[in-house]
Amino acid sequence: MTDAWEWDPSLYSGSAGYYARGRAAYPPELAEAFVAEVGLDGTGRLLDVGCGPGSLTLLLAGSFEEAVGLDADEDMLAEARRLARDANCRWVHRRAEELPAGLGRFRLVTFAQSFHWFDRAKVAAAVRGMLAPGGACAHVHATTHEGVEGxxxxxxxxxxxxxxxxxxxxxxxxxxxxxxxRGETEIYRGAGFRGPRRFTVPGRVVTRTVDEVVAGVFSLSSAAPHLFGARRAEFEAGLRALLERASPAGVFTERLGEIAVDVWEP
Structure with a gap:
């Protein structure tokens, strides 16, 4: 990321409604691995930084007394609230750089496909100071919008x-x-974290429809709907035509890569 690039509120403008539909959900096995590897038992609090529509927050919420999802995009949080229903979640509209923001202490803080958008050294240092005794930070390496083959x-x-x-x-x-x-290892260690300790969850095969593939494209910051301006409908029509040529039945399969989680301790 160059020094010239700066975050702005349009990063995922228009993408929230596509995100949950277009990206593969984190599997239940990931939640099970967190329980086993981090020792979750239903106590303590979770903070998911850059939570988007709550993809990881909602998966892990049941293993905590409270789960807090934080994101700078209000539309993403609105989608998270819609999906959360009665889950024990709280949604906070703030940039990660505003932490600790009076949010208190947490047993686990997670970054899932989000850390690279932040002032990483500043955010990592803030998060380390927000961990409860025995707490940890988890960096989730995953790609959910596309597979490794398919x-x-x-x-x-x-x-x-x-x-x-x-x-x-x-x-x-x-x-x-x-x-x-890249280079998050140096960032975490520079903030005083020890580790990492890594665990993985195997990839799996998923099936996608044309609508889901289209949603996956629009869920990307690099292809967010606002970037196409007045040509957005034209682009989508071309994308759908391309997909229909590739699969007249309108069904695709992909094998997702494994999910790797690095656990960092203060």
């Missing part, structure tokens, strides 16, 4: 997006020519 024509979809938006990755009002930053 029948979805991913290369053709990427080419179509580039035909409309250009070859340089878009992100909000800016661009990310080199993609999002």
């Amino acid at each position: 029948s979805v024509p991913r290369r053709e979809i990427a080419e179509l997006v580039q035909a409309y938006l250009g070859s340089v990755r878009r992100a909000g009002q800016g661009t990310l020519p080199a993609g999002t930053p």
Whole structure:
């Protein structure tokens, strides 16, 4: 991520309604692994930072007294509230950089496909100070919008997006020519964390419809609906035509990659 790029509220503008439909849900096995590996027993509190529509928050909420999902996108939180129903969740509209924000202490803080959007050193330091005795931070490595192999024509979809938006990755009002930053290990250790201790959950095969694949594309910051402007309907029509050519039956299968979780202790 270049020094010139700055977060702005349009990063996922228009994507919230597509996110839960277009991305594969985290499997129950991930929640079971968290219980076994972190020793969750229904006590304490969870903070999911950059929670989006609550994909991980809702999966883990039952293992805590309270789950708090924090996100900078109000539309994402509205979708999370809709999906949560009676879950023991609280939703907070704030940027991660505003932590600790008076939210208290937590047994577990999670980052799932979100850490790269933040001022990572600042957020990691804040989170370390928010952990209760014996608490931990978990960084979830996962890709839920696409698989590692399958029948979805991913290369053709990427080419179509580039035909409309250009070859340089878009992100909000800016661009990310080199993609999002890596090297989170150094960031966590620089903030005083020890580790990581890693556990994994195997990938699985999922089936997707045309509507779900389209939703998955619009769930990406690099293809958020607002980026297409007045050509959004034209792009979607072209995307659907591409998918219908690839599968007249309108059904696709993909094998998702494994999910890896790094557990960091203060």
